[in-house]
Amino acid sequence: MSEVVFPNLAVSTVIFTLRPGEDGTSELALPLVRRIRAPYEGQWALPGGPLNANEDLAQAASRTLLATTSLQPRYLEQLYAFGQLDRSPDDRVVSIVYWALVASDEADRALNNENVQWFLADDLPELAFDHALIVDYALSRLRTKLEYSQIAHGFLGETFTLAQLREVYEAVLQKPLDPGNFRRTMESSGAVVATGERLSGTPHRPPQLYKYDTSTDLRDRGPLSRLVAPATISVLSGEKI
Amino acid sequence: MSEVVFPNLAVSTVIFTLRPGEDGTSELALPLVRRIRAPYEGQWALPGGPLNANEDLAQAASRTLLATTSLQPRYLEQLYAFGQLDRSPDDRVVSIVYWALVASDEADRALNNENVQWFLADDLPELAFDHALIVDYALSRLRTKLEYSQIAHGFLGETFTLAQLREVYEAVLQKPLDPGNFRRTMESSGAVVATGERLSGTPHRPPQLYKYDTSTDLRDRGPLSRLVAPATISVLSGEKI
DNA sequence: ACGAGAAAAAGTCATTGAGACTCTAAGTAG
DNA sequence: CTACTTAGAGTCTCAATGACTTTTTCTCGT
Numbered sequence: 001m002s003e004v005v006f007p008n009l010a011v012s013t014v015i016f017t018l019r020p021g022e023d024g025t026s027e028l029a030l031p032l033v034r035r036i037r038a039p040y041e042g043q044w045a046l047p048g049g050p051l052n053a054n055e056d057l058a059q060a061a062s063r064t065l066l067a068t069t070s071l072q073p074r075y076l077e078q079l080y081a082f083g084q085l086d087r088s089p090d091d092r093v094v095s096i097v098y099w100a101l102v103a104s105d106e107a108d109r110a111l112n113n114e115n116v117q118w119f120l121a122d123d124l125p126e127l128a129f130d131h132a133l134i135v136d137y138a139l140s141r142l143r144t145k146l147e148y149s150q151i152a153h154g155f156l157g158e159t160f161t162l163a164q165l166r167e168v169y170e171a172v173l174q175k176p177l178d179p180g181n182f183r184r185t186m187e188s189s190g191a192v193v194a195t196g197e198r199l200s201g202t203p204h205r206p207p208q209l210y211k212y213d214t215s216t217d218l219r220d221r222g223p224l225s226r227l228v229a230p231a232t233i234s235v236l237s238g239e240k241i
Numbered sequence: 242m243s244e245v246v247f248p249n250l251a252v253s254t255v256i257f258t259l260r261p262g263e264d265g266t267s268e269l270a271l272p273l274v275r276r277i278r279a280p281y282e283g284q285w286a287l288p289g290g291p292l293n294a295n296e297d298l299a300q301a302a303s304r305t306l307l308a309t310t311s312l313q314p315r316y317l318e319q320l321y322a323f324g325q326l327d328r329s330p331d332d333r334v335v336s337i338v339y340w341a342l343v344a345s346d347e348a349d350r351a352l353n354n355e356n357v358q359w360f361l362a363d364d365l366p367e368l369a370f371d372h373a374l375i376v377d378y379a380l381s382r383l384r385t386k387l388e389y390s391q392i393a394h395g396f397l398g399e400t401f402t403l404a405q406l407r408e409v410y411e412a413v414l415q416k417p418l419d420p421g422n423f424r425r426t427m428e429s430s431g432a433v434v435a436t437g438e439r440l441s442g443t444p445h446r447p448p449q450l451y452k453y454d455t456s457t458d459l460r461d462r463g464p465l466s467r468l469v470a471p472a473t474i475s476v477l478s479g480e481k482i
Numbered sequence: 483a484c485g486a487g488a489a490a491a492a493g494t495c496a497t498t499g500a501g502a503c504t505c506t507a508a509g510t511a512g
Numbered sequence: 513c514t515a516c517t518t519a520g521a522g523t524c525t526c527a528a529t530g531a532c533t534t535t536t537t538c539t540c541g542t
Contacts, residue, residue, distance in 0.1 A: 005249055006248075006335065009247065051324070080319060081322045084297050096335075163519085178503085179519080180502090185499090202510080202518085204508085205507080206508090206518095208520090402490095403490085404490085421490095424490085424491070424492090426528090443488095443489085443539080444488075445489045445539060445540095446489055446537045446538040447490085449491090
């Protein structure tokens with residue numbers, strides 16, 4: 001079954017991670033790949049590729065992501081299907097776009113070669129096709145979803161301090177958060193659990209290490225998951241699915 | 242360009258409207274079409290069809306909707322792209338699914354013939370393919386979105402009373418809402434505007450007629466709209482995009 | 483014509499959660 | 513041992529919500 005089952009159908013992914021910024025804090029960043037063929041040859045674009053017959057949509061997103069950037073996301077969720085007539089100058093292409101989170105310490109594993117590079121979210125180059133539009137939309141989804149769900153640890157490792165978690169929120173939402181209020185909200189939401197251990201090697205009081213409550217699983221299982229349990233957790237403000 | 246550009250790609254729509262229920266109040270209902278060919282011949286399914294080369298995704302949803310049910314939705318939004326390998330017993334099919342709202346007084350225009358019929362949301366027949374899953378997901382999206390946006394008037398006509406609007410919310414959310422609190426929330430949100438006129442022919446005090454604030458436009462323009470203005474309005478609880 | 487009924491519309495009160503802020507404790511570096 | 517830094521707990525205010533009560537305004541039946 002190697003024939004083309006889905007011509008003109010592509011699967012792309014918007015990847016987010018955190019990179020050390022100029023002022024010491026973390027900043028939201030995206031890996032992009034340089035196009036090696038027309039149209040838009042040489043310009044930066046989202047990683048992606050065609051859908052194979054033997055894989056579902058999320059698998060296609062993961063596969064093309066790994067193939068082009070050697071990244072393995074900690075979170076993957078479908079964003080939107082783009083099908084405007086004029087998206088591509090030549091063919092008519094429908095793109096089913098996913099967005100993904102990559103742990104910041106995993107980010108370095110991506111070969112930063114000539115054709116794969118990181119860009120800060122507020123300093124992106126000119127993108128091929130309608131990818132700038134797609135990135136903007138993914139960004140708004142990320143910001144919105146960060147406030148009412150617990151995807152933030154998709155940027156972090158297994159364990160983390162509340163300061164690290166807060167840094168994720170601050171980088172994504174681009175505004176400072178009160179440490180005290182942040183602690184109160186996170187702890188009362190039950191999303192995070194203290195491990196009992198502490199981070200060592202700090203020049204001050206060692207902070208508590210936290211991990212996410214394993215009963216509420218990360219990973220987007222698509223529409224199916226929502227049927228079981230909404231798993232709604234109020235974080236930072238309000239509550240919404 | 243009449244050749245098949247998108248084989249194995251379908252666009253379907255979950256339609257919602259309100260129908261008079263048994264207890265006098267309105268109930269959420271969905272029109273379904275009976276399949277006339279294998280697989281699942283004779284079973285009820287969502288209206289839909291293939292994507293043509295000269296139309297974008299939303300147009301395809303509208304077109305297939307009109308063709309099969311003669312309904313014209315007041316609201317249309319993309320739901321999700323379904324691409325599981327085993328969705329269809331024979332072919333591999335990817336479905337880009339939309340969901341739509343139809344005004345209740347327009348609902349009767351749909352020919353309730355042998356092959357198009359309305360079903361109450363909590364009394365659906367067995368559906369073809371994975372359409373039951375899709376409907377469940379659309380339902381949860383509708384309920385969620387109703388609380389933080391102003392899509393409710395997609396069920397109503399140009400003008401309406403607050404009681405009618407509340408009935409929409411009660412039917413969708415399936416819980417009674419306090420009339421006083423509902424009024425306060427709706428009016429302070431700025432989503433609705435009093436027309437100055439009153440509904441006539443009521444056996445009691447004639448209620449004020451409202452319309453939606455035209456400055457906040459209905460209609461889902463996809464990701465593009467969100468870039469301009471979030472148009473977030475707090476309705477019923479919290480605020481979120 | 484008048485009173486009953488019903489719903490619109492306005493008002494009251496308690497609770498909750500977010501945001502801004504202060505204060506104490508615990509560790510490290512010099 | 514002292515100064516400094518951050519973790520972490522506590523306090524106060526305000527706005528929004530939910531539950532409830534009261535008043536107003538209309539129609540219909542007697």
